[in-house]
Amino acid sequence: MDTKLYMVSLGPADPELITLKALRALQNAHAICVPTKSPELHFETSITHGILQALFKEFGFEKPLIPLFSPMKFQHKDWEAQVKILNDAIKTYGTICYVTLGDAGVYSTVYYLLDILKKEHPSLYExxxxxxxxxxxxxxxxxxxKPLCLGNSRFELxxxxxxxxxxxxxYMRPKxxxxxxxxxxxxxxxxxENLNLPSEQIFKGKKxxxxxxxTLLIDFNTHEHSS
Ligand SMILES: C[S@@+](CC[C@H](N)C(=O)[O-])C[C@H]1O[C@@H](n2cnc3c(N)ncnc32)[C@H](O)[C@@H]1O
Structure with a gap:
């Protein structure tokens, strides 16, 4: 399967803060799925849509946009509906992107969708x-x-x-x-260990x-994944 689903982090509402990797994924995709809070599926107040429009203009490309209704107060059925649209879009277009604000790892719908994809469409998840x-x-x-953390201080989210x-x-900055x-x-x-370097290693557990x-260690919370 050459077709891919890219979950693309767009950064914090400034088109210049997108990464090169994200920009290339958008340029190479055949369609882009864009969440909207509007039940009528318009993009008038959508920040993600605004970022995409700015990128289209600056880098001279455009892609079909597929709206995904993403209400403020969401329920499991809303993510199920979004997964169905993603799955259909892949069948219609091939490689697609789903976009999210900031980073996908921080309070983003991305991981609710991935949980469902993993169970219901394992090949697409892969x-x-x-x-x-x-x-x-x-x-x-x-x-x-102002730094988020410096010296021996810690940072809480x-x-x-x-x-x-x-x-x-x-856990980071070890000796x-x-x-x-x-x-x-x-x-x-x-x-x-050594992320993105030739000697990169990622494993469960610790040495x-x-x-x-x-080296970074991350103890992923497995308890609090509901809305
Ligand atoms: C659902 S979370 C998404 C966080 C996002 N994925 C990130 O990496 O920052 C939304 C919250 O992030 C914060 N946030 C996101 N974008 C922001 C912005 N442009 N200005 C201020 N706060 C923002 C606000 O606290 C907002 O309630």
Missing amino acids: HCVVIPGVTSFSQASAKIK VPLLDKDVSSTKV TGTCTKAIEAQGELFTF ECIEHYM
């Missing part, structure tokens, strides 16, 4: 590629020239809810040789000692 992007909070930090929820934890005994997985722990400075 042909799906997620392209990361600049988050809204990276942009906010840059705007006012807190959903504004009236209850306590469990976290995904990112080579650091013992990882104190890191106890609460969810699914993965290690990422007893950190071998490379370019």
